[in-house]
Amino acid sequence: MKLLVLDLSKANDPRQKTELLEQLHHALFHIGFLYIKNHGVDSNTISNLNSLLPTLFNQPPEAKAALSKMNSPHFLGYSGYAEETTLGVKDLREQFDFATELPVIYDPNASQNHSSDFSKLYWRLRGPNQWPSEDLVPGFCKAYTEYHDALQDLSYRFVHLVEEAFGVRVGTFDSFFSRPTSVDEVVHNQIVPPQHRIKLVKYPPSQASGGNLASQGVGAHKDSSGWLTFLYQVGQEEGLEVLDANGTWIAAPPIDGTFVVNFGNAFEAATEGAILATIHRVKAPRSISNPRYSIPFFQGLPLDITVSEIQSYIPLSVRKLRHDSQKTMNEKVSNFLDPRWDNLGESQLRKWIRSHEDCARKWYGDETTEFYLQ
Ligand SMILES: O=C(O)CCC(=O)C(=O)O
Numbered sequence: 001m002k003l004l005v006l007d008l009s010k011a012n013d014p015r016q017k018t019e020l021l022e023q024l025h026h027a028l029f030h031i032g033f034l035y036i037k038n039h040g041v042d043s044n045t046i047s048n049l050n051s052l053l054p055t056l057f058n059q060p061p062e063a064k065a066a067l068s069k070m071n072s073p074h075f076l077g078y079s080g081y082a083e084e085t086t087l088g089v090k091d092l093r094e095q096f097d098f099a100t101e102l103p104v105i106y107d108p109n110a111s112q113n114h115s116s117d118f119s120k121l122y123w124r125l126r127g128p129n130q131w132p133s134e135d136l137v138p139g140f141c142k143a144y145t146e147y148h149d150a151l152q153d154l155s156y157r158f159v160h161l162v163e164e165a166f167g168v169r170v171g172t173f174d175s176f177f178s179r180p181t182s183v184d185e186v187v188h189n190q191i192v193p194p195q196h197r198i199k200l201v202k203y204p205p206s207q208a209s210g211g212n213l214a215s216q217g218v219g220a221h222k223d224s225s226g227w228l229t230f231l232y233q234v235g236q237e238e239g240l241e242v243l244d245a246n247g248t249w250i251a252a253p254p255i256d257g258t259f260v261v262n263f264g265n266a267f268e269a270a271t272e273g274a275i276l277a278t279i280h281r282v283k284a285p286r287s288i289s290n291p292r293y294s295i296p297f298f299q300g301l302p303l304d305i306t307v308s309e310i311q312s313y314i315p316l317s318v319r320k321l322r323h324d325s326q327k328t329m330n331e332k333v334s335n336f337l338d339p340r341w342d343n344l345g346e347s348q349l350r351k352w353i354r355s356h357e358d359c360a361r362k363w364y365g366d367e368t369t370e371f372y373l374q
């Protein structure tokens with residue numbers, strides 16, 4: 001399998017756009033993993049954030065500890081080296097989880113003063129970031145916010161191309177992403193706008209024998225935090241790998257000026273497996289290498305969206321394109337399709353509880369945590 005690099009500037013030229021949409025169609029339905037270049041995100045916006053990563057991660061341990069995810073019922077903040085698990089194995093990375101800056105909309109300890117029903121526990125996932133101090137990481141909030149806004153814009157533009165590749169009206173999925181302009185609008189909108197999530201990740205060189213699974217940077221997984229993922233691989237360190245339809249791991253090395261795009265669990269569920277949330281993993285860099293940094297942007301969806309609602313937006317012509325050969329990859333049921341619930345919020349809550357059990361026990365209690373650990 002060859003991963004394609006799609007040139008998004010072709011979207012601006014009617015003569016080249018058809019070719020771009022054909023390539024996108026192929027990448028969507030046969031691979032589920034692609035690169036994009038000429039994506040319209042200013043290189044300064046990317047480098048301004050990238051250049052702060054060493055400073056962010058080299059803060060004194062107590063400064064990082066002060067931003068711990070343990071402080072946050074929204075699972076936003078810092079998690080230290082090997083504090084997160086995938087498939088029961090420690091991931092050899094440290095990371096800061098950020099998201100679209102939004103207020104708390106559900107706090108079980110406070111009286112709520114809005115009319116909508118946000119009593120579902122998963123609404124507690126929404127909330128503000130934990131920002132590093134401006135003294136220790138000068139310019140971070142500005143650089144992050146510019147990056148967030150640019151990636152949000154790219155993600156919406158890209159979804160429009162996906163709609164064209166699907167042959168549906170451009171804007172079909174827009175209602176998933178209608179943006180709030182004020183807190184008031186957030187709580188009174190019918191569809192509550194999404195909170196995109198951005199991880200800033202560092203994979204330090206691993207002492208474990210390089211290249212084998214003892215050095216799991218992040219274990220094999222499908223993305224479950226959003227609709228589409230836009231991953232920026234900082235620098236030249238390799239490690240990202242994608243599982244193809246034959247069960248072979250394919251390297252997805254950094255390519256200058258590109259983002260990697262892949263599709264989340266919800267997308268796979270919405271298209272009934274016609275487009276896969278392709279499984280991928282990262283090997284930790286060998287001990288003689290530099291650290292590897294990456295920045296995945298997970299495009300958020302409204303937490304109360306249901307499987308049937310999301311499927312209703314996808315034309316039958318797309319859903320029936322599911323290929324039999326893909327069934328084997330798809331056999332592990334998406335969390336979103338777990339028969340115990342029908343909404344995305346619960347599958348997200350389950351994901352966070354499973355990857356950060358201590359934080360879950362602190363904020364959601366043992367009973368809830370154990371329910372979602374099953
Ligand atoms: O670091 C990478 O390149 C990929 C990270 C990833 O797949 C994830 O965090 O979901």
Ligand SMILES: [Fe+2]
Nearest residue numbers: 221222223280
């Ligand atoms: Fe991922």
